[in-house]
Amino acid sequence: MARVGIMLVALGAVVALLQVAAALPRLEHPPKADGSLAILVVGDWGRRGQFNQTLVAQQMGVVGEKMDIDFVISTGDNIYDDGIANTSDPLFKESFSNIYTAKGLQKPWYLVLGNHDYTGNALAQLDPAIRNVDSRYTVIAKSFIVNSGIADFFLVDTTPFILHYWNNTKFDWRGVAPRDTYITNLLKNLEYALTQSKAPWKIVVGHHPISSGCGHGNNTELEELLLPVIKAHGADMYVNGHDHCLQRITSRDSPLQFLTSGGGSKAWAGKFKATPDKVEFLYDGQGFMSMRLSKTEAHLAFFDVAGSVLHCWGLTKTAAAAGH
Numbered sequence: 001m002a003r004v005g006i007m008l009v010a011l012g013a014v015v016a017l018l019q020v021a022a023a024l025p026r027l028e029h030p031p032k033a034d035g036s037l038a039i040l041v042v043g044d045w046g047r048r049g050q051f052n053q054t055l056v057a058q059q060m061g062v063v064g065e066k067m068d069i070d071f072v073i074s075t076g077d078n079i080y081d082d083g084i085a086n087t088s089d090p091l092f093k094e095s096f097s098n099i100y101t102a103k104g105l106q107k108p109w110y111l112v113l114g115n116h117d118y119t120g121n122a123l124a125q126l127d128p129a130i131r132n133v134d135s136r137y138t139v140i141a142k143s144f145i146v147n148s149g150i151a152d153f154f155l156v157d158t159t160p161f162i163l164h165y166w167n168n169t170k171f172d173w174r175g176v177a178p179r180d181t182y183i184t185n186l187l188k189n190l191e192y193a194l195t196q197s198k199a200p201w202k203i204v205v206g207h208h209p210i211s212s213g214c215g216h217g218n219n220t221e222l223e224e225l226l227l228p229v230i231k232a233h234g235a236d237m238y239v240n241g242h243d244h245c246l247q248r249i250t251s252r253d254s255p256l257q258f259l260t261s262g263g264g265s266k267a268w269a270g271k272f273k274a275t276p277d278k279v280e281f282l283y284d285g286q287g288f289m290s291m292r293l294s295k296t297e298a299h300l301a302f303f304d305v306a307g308s309v310l311h312c313w314g315l316t317k318t319a320a321a322a323g324h
């Protein structure tokens with residue numbers, strides 16, 4: 001009996017180790033000295049400067065410098081049409097380094113992959129060698145966490161959720177297939193990370209929308225699988241791209257805000273979908289989003305291609321919720 005007991009203890013230790021090994025990779029990005037954080041969010045951008053990518057980039061530079069941003073988040077579809085072939089693919093410089101040249105944007109960029117980054121070599125943007133080309137470009141894994149003291153950002157790889165991509169041979173599923181196991185593990189790790197998070201603001205970032213009134217609209221796979229996890233664990237915002245618009249939607253049955261920042265280049269699709277959630281603001285054009293966070297307040301804004309504020313709003317947290 002004693003031997004069985006020891007074996008069980010040993011087995012428990014192995015399982016614990018495996019769980020640690022499977023935890024989502026994380027990196028620390030400390031806030032400013034006063035505890036606040038300023039960031040920009042852009043998505044769906046890499047088109048060699050075309051479709052007003054350059055104009056959006058210039059205005060991000062102006063706003064980024066004014067706000068003294070700490071970092072930039074990309075909601076994916078970083079490089080059109082099929083990501084990059086390898087870290088020396090000239091498309092990377094043409095669509096990233098040579099475009100986001102402003103002083104205000106010389107900060108780390110934390111990125112998720114979109115479906116367009118997946119239809120070539122989906123591993124190239126994750127290769128650490130990319131930072132020899134441009135030191136800002138930070139994709140430490142397909143899903144990872146950025147801890148910033150007052151806010152935790154949970155970057156989630158949403159492309160594998162979308163069922164109809166799985167019949168398209170252009171997608172690079174290395175390290176992903178089989179789908180069910182990948183998604184189960186990802187959600188388990190995300191749930192664990194959300195429950196462990198002590199940050200007042202919990203912000204989940206993915207490429208595909210959960211709720212959207214723009215051209216692509218809702219994704220049922222994400223509604224069914226991802227939404228319950230992020231609602232149950234008190235996420236404040238779900239931030240996405242994929243729809244080439246700027247959009248703020250509030251959930252009708254939770255404090256969650258669905259924010260689309262997918263206006264980094266080609267836009268003006270002129271297509272709209274119904275969503276049962278409350279659409280507070282929708283702009284079917286180019287631009288980006290800014291976010292300034294303190295322990296108890298969040299100030300967000302959407303900017304257009306000329307740098308004009310289209311819509312801004314605030315969120316507050318009670319001192320108790322902020323962990324005082």
Ligand SMILES: *[C@@H]1O[C@H](CO)[C@@H](O)[C@H](O)[C@H]1NC(C)=O
Pocket residue numbers: 051052266267268305306
């Ligand atoms: C680029 O932005 C300008 C406004 O500054 C707009 O008139 C034009 O249609 C936009 N071009 C594209 C391709 O979206």
Ligand SMILES: *[C@@H]1O[C@H](CO)[C@@H](O)[C@H](O)[C@H]1NC(C)=O
Pocket residue numbers: 085086087088089090
């Ligand atoms: C990287 O990709 C580019 C673009 O497809 C190609 O021209 C080049 O030969 C590739 N380089 C290496 C080292 O594979």
Ligand SMILES: *[C@@H]1O[C@H](CO)[C@@H](O)[C@H](O)[C@H]1NC(C)=O
Pocket residue numbers: 163164166167
């Ligand atoms: C994928 O293709 C298979 C075989 O053609 C088909 O049975 C299945 O319904 C397709 N799945 C989706 C999600 O389109």
Ligand SMILES: *[C@@H]1O[C@H](CO)[C@@H](O)[C@H](O)[C@H]1NC(C)=O
Pocket residue numbers: 210211217218223273274275276277
């Ligand atoms: C959009 O999502 C909501 C849940 O947030 C769901 O009830 C609704 O049926 C979806 N609408 C469409 C058009 O898929």
